[in-house]
Amino acid sequence: MDLHLNNLCNSEEMIWQMEIEPMMKQVDSIVGEVAAEINEQMGLENIKQIRLSSKEKEIKTREEPPNALRKDSWSSTKNLMVGFDEYLMQIVDQLTGDSSALEFISIVGMGGIGKSTLATHAYNDPYVVHHFDIRAWVTVSQSYNIRDIMSRILDSMNKSPKGNQLGLDVYQNLKGRRYLIVIDDIWDIKAWDDLKRMFPDDQTGSRIMLTTRIADVAAYASPSGALHQISLLNNDRSWELLRAKVFGDEPCPLDLQEIGKTIAQNCGGLPLSVLVIGGFLSKLEMTQEVWRSVAENVTSFVFSSDDRCSAMLRLSYNYLPQYLKACFLYTGIFPRNHEISVSKLTMMWVAEGFLGQAHGRSLEESAERCVEDLLDRSLILKSQNNSEGKIKAFKIHDVLFDFCIEEAKHEKFLKIIGSPAHLLSTSTVSERRLSIRVDVLFEHSRFNIDSMSTTSCVRSLVSLGRWPPSSDLFLRFKLLRVLHATEVAFSQFPCQVMELLNLRYMALCCNGDIPASITKLWNLQTLIMVPDFDLLGENYLPVEIWVMSHLRYVRCYGANFLDPTAAKFDIYRKHVVLEDLHTLSGLWNFEFTEEMLQRIPNIKNIDVFYDSRCLVENEWSYYQLENLGNLHQLKALKIFVIPDPSCSVNSKFTVHFPASLKTLTLGGVRIPWHELTIIGSLPHLEVLKLKDNACVGTEWEPNEVEFCQLKVLVLESLELEHWRAESDHFPSLQRLIIRWCYSLVEIPSGLGESMTLTTIGLDECEDSVWDSANEIKETQLSYGNDDFQVTNVYSAERHSKRMFFQAFRIMKDAPDDSESSQTDEDE
CATH class of the missing domain: 1.10.10.10 (Winged helix-like DNA-binding domain superfamily/Winged helix DNA-binding domain)
Structure with a gap:
């Protein structure tokens, strides 16, 4: 059967290339000649009248999409348009707009979000129905047959095939007419390539509307067309939709409103979930007790009450x-x-x-x-x-x-462990991944590791709870590749881990130095060591780590790397180069010696902290930051000085930044503002974060030839008062973030002329700074930049975290963990 279908498809393709396309060109030529002649004799208005007459006499259109779409009663009610009104208005405007060119409208979103419903309402809008000569709806889905789709398009136009040349039939029936084709649920770029040549562009104002779950397909099908990314409903609209589904035009009883809003919120904004739950609730007793039980298990009820939900999601997964x-x-x-x-x-x-x-x-x-x-x-x-x-x-x-x-x-892919008792009862585990989520400490409790003797097939062990540490447990997983247990605090490095020779990813929380025997883990690619905050401090990585050639990512907070020249490696390991190492994060007082940098030629991210007391003793030159210029692959660099109230760093910050840098974060290095020229001249710099006295002085006036590619600028905890700049100083700037700059008087008004700026984010700034930001917003709005935003970037969680680490780094000389990532979210 499949072979027969393939032969049909291949035959159709050959017929298309050999016969249909040449015939289409002839049709185009004939239609063009006839149109020219009619235009001369009757004028353009008469042509329009001919089209209208043709519409009245010949073309009958369906008022609804095919039955395959309409069969679900919950998808055809007026209530489904809750939250979609704005999308619908935009789409109808685009469908009926003045443009005569063939245009494309794409509707994109996850399964169950209402794409087809929205397309249906647009398709059946009375104005749209009147506007088009021909309307046709075809659902493609994952498995499609091009001949079947052609037949359905013809059927949707009430046309019968004239022969085997279905593509030509479609083309001829659309030729010269204003048509709307809806291609619903398209999954594949090839499907669009097979379809698009059937649709002529005669400058008649025709439209093609697609719905898809895959953004790439929409972008490919209509690279310059309108794309509507459908968002999840907010809580208010979810409740409005739920209430309408359960009660119709009747009000919800007052005693059910609060729990009803909770149910709507627990649907997560997905219309499919709201409608299924609504249909389920409408059949239940209207009591608080019943509704409360539903609120506690919304997604379980969604799956159990309607198999279409799991089937719809499975489509996305199976593809x-x-x-x-x-x-x-x-x-x-x-x-x-x-x-x-x-x-x-x-x-x-x-x-x-x-x-x-x-x-x-x-x-x-x-x-x-x-x-x-x-x-x-x-x-x-x-x-x-x-x-x-x-x-x-x-x-x-x-x-x-x-x-x-x-x-x-179902696939025996993953097993979730929710308690020690759960683990104890596990005499056999066939899954290859374990997720331990015990989130409490049990006194005198210990996992019975003997019961885990049959778990040798486990490849990943991820612990997301603070269960009682027992490093002996690891020995039961000889084939383990991933070990993530940063929530489990070990008093010292668990040496039993060294027996797991297949480890490629290891993330642990422990204190003290890592033993030299770590080289037994010769497959290790990712090494993450998080210190216990109760004992935060400096630790040393063994010099032997320089011969672990598979390392790709190393993050060890407070880690001090020893110089490889001091090691007594054998002759075969003396000159090992870590070709794959791309990230070193959490380094402490790192010395950028030539020997070290020669072993990491492809490093892309470096994150290093310096103790201000060490800088007083050694000065910046001791750490040889001028050698950074030799790292030609370096994309992101963070250098942060941990302040100490008892000492003041007077050493001049000297560094040679590589031209490859795209992201630079500096803190506490105290560069005079006028010396930022060396940073501003970096040709590829896109993100600059200046924090905690990264720069000193009260005035900053950059040069016009600087920061040409800068897109994001973050100013945080600086003593800056007067900042003088025009839009030309930051020609590519998109986002400006200012935090805790209490002395800053205002943001330069010249930035209001920027053609690229989209966002200004502020936190704990003077009122005059807010005023200047809002003035810039007014200027941007007057230029038509309606998307421009002035936002409060305050985060209580982030602020409390910052205060916590500020206290800790003074007490424990600890690096600020909140600043440890090269990819901090500063927006």
């Missing part, structure tokens, strides 16, 4: 390539509503071996592309961007999370 399925299921290793760090997750993917190294891409770049693919396919929700505009963290909608967990369980 993924195999490696992306593994990547998606792996997200279930984190708890519900957890904000998942992209950098952490992608390193785990790499360690698990999910990804092959694509030509011209590193493993990390391939992993980031996978995150973007999941986002484009509407399977994850972006929650944070980093300063470069890339996705830094994401969440998973509750409905998709439940589907992920169920599928992972």
Whole structure:
């Protein structure tokens, strides 16, 4: 059967290339000649009248999409347009606009968000119905047959095929007429390539509207067209939709309103969930007790009460390539509503071996592309961007999370451990991944590790709770590749880990030095060591780490790297180069000697802290920062001085920045403002963060030839009072963030003339700074920049965290952990 269908498709393709396309050209030529002749004889107005007459006499259109779309009663009620009114108005305007060119409108969003519903209402809008000569609706889906689609388009126009040349039939029936074609639920770029040549562009004002879950397909099909990314409903609109589904035009009883709003909120803004729950509630007893039980298990009720939900989500999952399925299921290793760090997750993917190294891409770049693919396919929700505009963290909608967990369980991909008792009862574990989520400490409690003797197939162990540490547990996982247990505080480095020779990713919380025996972990790619905050301080990495050739990422807070020239390596390891190492983070008083830098030629990110007392003793020249200029792959650099009230650093900050830098964060280095020229001249610098007395002085006036590529500027805890600048000084600036600059009088008004600025974020600034920001906003709005924002970037959590670490770094001489990441969210 499949072979027969393939032969039909191939035959259709050959017929198209050999016969139909030439015939179409002849049709175009004939129609053009006839149109020219009619135009001469009757004039343009008569041509319009001919079209209207043709519409009245010949063309009958369907008033609704095909039955396949209308079969779900919950998807055809007027209530479904709650939250979509604005989208609908925009789409109707685009469909009926004055442009005579063939235009494309794409509707993109996750399964169940209402794409087809929105398209249906636009398709059946009375004004749209009157506007077009021909309307046709076709649903493509994942498995499609091009001949079947052609037949359905003809059927939608009440036309019968005249032969085997269906594509030509479609083309001829559309030729010269104003048509609207809706291509619903398209998944594949190839599907669009197969369809698009059937649609003539005769400058008649025709439109093609697509719905898809995949952003790349929409962008490919209509690169210059209108794209509507459908957002989740807010809490108010979710409640409005739920109330309308349950009670129709009747009011909700007062005693159910509060719990009803909670149910709506727990649907996570997904219209599908709201409607399914609404339909379920409408059949139940209207009591607080019943509704409260639903509120506590919303997603469970969604799946149990309507199989269409899981079927709809499964479509998205089944369409993924195999490696992306593994990547998606792996997200279930984190708890519900957890904000998942992209950098952490992608390193785990790499360690698990999910990804092959694509030509011209590193493993990390391939992993980031996978995150973007999941986002484009509407399977994850972006929650944070980093300063470069890339996705830094994401969440998973509750409905998709439940589907992920169920599928992972079905595939024996992942096992979740919720308590010691749960683990004790586990005599056999066939899953290859364990997620331990015990979040309390049990006195005199210990895992029975003997019961875990059959768990040798486990590849990932991720602990997200503070369960009683027992390093002996690790010995039961000889094949472990990923070990993440930063919530479990070990008093010292657990040497039993050295027996896990297959480890590629290790993240632990412990104090003290790492032993030289770490070289046994010769496969290790990612090393993360988080100190226990009760004993925060400096620790040493063994010099032997320089021969661990597979290392890609090292983050060890307060870590002091020893000079490899002091080591007595054997002749074969003396000159090992860490070719794959791209990140060194959390370094402490790092000395950039030539020998060290020669071993990390491809380093891209460096994050280093200096003790102000050491700087008083040694001065900056001791740390040889001028050698940084030799790191030609370095993209992101952070240098932060930990202040000490008992001493003052007077040494001049001397550094040679590499031209490759894109992100630079400085804190406490005390550069005079007029010396920022060396930074402003960096040709590729896009993000600059100046924090905690990074610069000294009260006045700053940059030069016009500086900061040509700068997109993000963060000024935080500086003594700056007067800042004089025009838009020409920052020709590419998009986001300006100012925090805790209590002396600053105002933001330069000249920035209001900027053609690129989109956001000013402020926190704890003088009223005059807010006033100047709002004046800039008024100027931007007068230029038509309606998206310009002035926002309060205050975060109570971030502020309290900052205060906590400020106290700790004075008491314990500790680095500020909140500043330790190269991808901090400063917006």
